[in-house]
Amino acid sequence: MSSSSMDIDVLVVGGGMAGCMAAMAAKTDENRVLIVEPSNVLGGQGTAGGVAGFCADSMRVNDIFADLINRLDAHGLIEPYNPLHDRRPYDLEWCAFFLQEMVVERGIEVLLHSRVLDAQANAGWVTSVTVATAGEVLEFNPRVVIDASGLCIVPMKVGFPVAHDGANAQLPMSLYFTLWDSHNPVKPVLPPGCPTWSNDDEIPMTTLHHFPSGKVEVKMKVVGFDAADGMSLSQAEIFARRQMMGLIYYLQTHGYRGRKLDTYVLASVSRRIGEIPVKKPKRRNPYDATNRSGSIIRQYHSNPIHGRGPGGQLRPPRHSDGTGAGDLLSMAAILAV
């Protein structure tokens, strides 16, 4: 593969839910659409990130999303639809598989283990995007770039105006992990340096979802860090692992909301990544996720969608607008919380 053999029309940066949906919406019989994704799987937060539940009304998104839901639903891999529930849990691995199949079936090309390194613009128009793949660095000159990285990597690299509100102006980050019922008593361990709490109300906002299989999915807030700052994000990772070990100890010894998990063991830990920040949280309580309700949603930086200019170059159509189509799923999720 060389850059000259990759004559792409639409380059989608990031293979999360938003990137996959955008790629499928953009694909026609005539064009070539390529998704660039750093990890080894599609779905981003919605699969690799461990976010195993769709917020918002999962019946009212669009036809492509309905296809994904139907594939999961056909095999009992997603909870039944209930418009009164704020979240619809699903199986992560099957979701990743069906999403992959949907993308590949449509003839969309995928570069996994690859990431956008750089981008160039000329007079406000994106002209090229540099991608590191396994073995080589490629340069693309697509007609359209859709940045669904959640990081606005392309606008940042080309120097478009961006906003970065910093820690505590964003939603708190979260760590997902899963526990499994071993059906045997476990010996709780509280490693030095890990926190502990004396009652449920003291711990950072935590939600548990009990699956019939014996799996428990735990979502735990990691508060006070800046997801758009590399050092702060790294500190958050270290802090989160300690907090997780403390929380597991708490669940095994004390229990949460009346249920002790003294036969449960740690099964897997997701990547912990921040959520899309809101511009004006309604409440200050950093543990309170309901501060998202009705708030204005904003990217870390600026609009990730680039239109096409008169000369065929690319540009963001609305510099001042903080959301883009690549975040439609995120928007739907957060607006409905």
Ligand SMILES: Cc1cc2nc3c(=O)[nH]c(=O)nc-3n(C[C@H](O)[C@H](O)[C@H](O)COP(=O)(O)OP(=O)(O)OC[C@H]3O[C@@H](n4cnc5c(N)ncnc54)[C@H](O)[C@@H]3O)c2cc1C
């Ligand atoms: C902890 C947490 C809990 C959440 N809980 C829920 C929930 O319960 N229900 C719900 O509906 N929503 C929830 N959300 C929100 C939901 O998960 C996200 O809104 C949604 O998954 C975002 O999808 P996305 O495709 O926009 O971004 P992502 O899933 O973040 O995808 C972005 C992709 O871009 C890739 N990328 C990054 N940098 C580059 C680069 N340089 N080049 C190329 N690709 C790059 C990443 O690898 C990733 O795959 C939660 C989010 C988090 C973080």
